[in-house]
Amino acid sequence: MDLMLFDDSKYLDYKFPEPQYLGAKYIHRGWIARFAPDEITNVLDAFAGSQSIAYTFKQLGKKVITNDFLNCNNLIGKALIENSRYTLEKEDLDILFSPNSNPEEFNLMEKLFANLFFLPEEAAFVDSFRSNIRFLNNPYKEALALSVMCRSMTRKVTMGHFAHTQALVYAADPNRIKRNRSLIRPLKDIFRELLPDYNAAVFDNGKDNKSYNENILELLPQLNNIDLVYFDPPYCNSHADYQSFYHLLETYVEYWKDKQFVNGTKRYEPKRYSGFDKNKEAISNLQLMFERAKHIPTWLVSYNDRSYPDIDTMIEMIAPYRNVTVERKTYKNGRGGKGSVAGSSEILFVCTTK
Structure with missing residues (x-):
């Protein structure tokens, strides 16, 4: 670069x-x-x-105001642009990897996406992780944790998006596994592998940066x-609809209970309005x-x-x-x-x- x-x-x-x-x-x-x-x-x-x-x-020392109409992208901004010093430490991981703090409330991913994008135990794990986010008691740590988990999910699923219904079929294909071991790795392991790069990307450029x-x-x-x-x-006309490709990430960070989930991929409906x-x-x-x-x-x-x-x-x-x-x-x-x-x-x- x-x-x-x-x-x-x-x-x-x-x-x-x-x-x-x-x-x-x-x-x-x-x-x-x-x-x-x-x-x-x-x-x-x-x-x-x-x-x-x-x-x-931000690297060039500018004050940065960043914005995105999808909250999953805004959270990356909170974690890496607005955040100047908070990282996830061992005690934070102990909290995040604890058992589900409220299984009746936090079961959305298992209900929607088990046996579609993830095996049931993996879907249950991301629900459990999501249930414990609030116990970090720090908006920047929370944003960082959600951002790394979202990246872990795109790493695990074939083609890195959620606009298809072949994730588990591909994850059982020996040839695909040979090319991409992440297909069969637990999300917890992928998260642990990705986290050091995210922690290392947090820095203070001396400016009051903000994510919207x-x-x-x-x-x-x-x-x-x-x-x-x-x-x-x-x-x-320039690319596929981002909300169709990354709907699962927005559903995960928002943890909607009042949306319809449509099509074979269980995309949320109505979609967020961009106007463009x-x-x-x-x-x-x-x-x-x-x-x-x-x-x-x-x-x-x-x-x-x-x-x-x-x-x-x-x-x-x-x-x-x-x-x-x-x-x-x-x-x-x-x-x-x-x-x-x-x-x-x-x-x-x-x-x-x-």
Whole structure:
């Protein structure tokens, strides 16, 4: 990663735990950060997802405000962006790995996902773990514990997401097991393996960083003194629906009892509203987003050239507010941003004051 090119390298020894999200901007973080003006001090990551871009700006010594409309992503922000010092120690693990503190209340994962994504004993374990989160009595430790468990579940399930019903079939396939031992490893062991990287990623950059779980259209007018905003909205046509892929994680952290759970994958219904993932709403909400960001001097807007709306439309929407230059990075393979098939391009609109 080319962050070492930056002069302010005091925090660059800290390492972000590599995400498994489809479309995560982790591999582009150095390239994106290159286009941020040197003089900025306060940064907003509006659609933070895995939090890798927010973390990059924290490493660069900026005050970071991070936001995501899914709470499972907000909790990563609480754990690694807002949190400056709390980690999970042995006594915390003793609490988390204790027997279920209230089996009548904490049985949602077993009811929904046993024999679908996990064996019954594994589903019961994550319920038990969830029941003990509150006894940590520290919101940052709680966020860290939930973030690591969510990552453990994506590590364990084939393809790292929950939009299919083949998890246990694949977990019984010797050839797949040979390629990915996590398929048959207990979640408790995976959690223990991942935790040191998360603990080591917690640091204090001397700034009062903050993570939000809001609709960005409502949050933008409330924020002052932001020098740069990074937008990576869930563009239409660019990738599978994130809530269909990661519904289980949101169900786990919210621990809903009042939702319907639909389809073979038991996705929650209704879905959370983003306002950007349907063609009929996307353009009007992008226009509103740019209007509400006009008090922020610099915008970096990620985009993929297979997304909707097209590049020319995006430039037309930005042009009333900012000068726009288009930076492009072509994919040699499909591992990267939203819609990142080989031959497509990751686009960054660099938007500066007129």
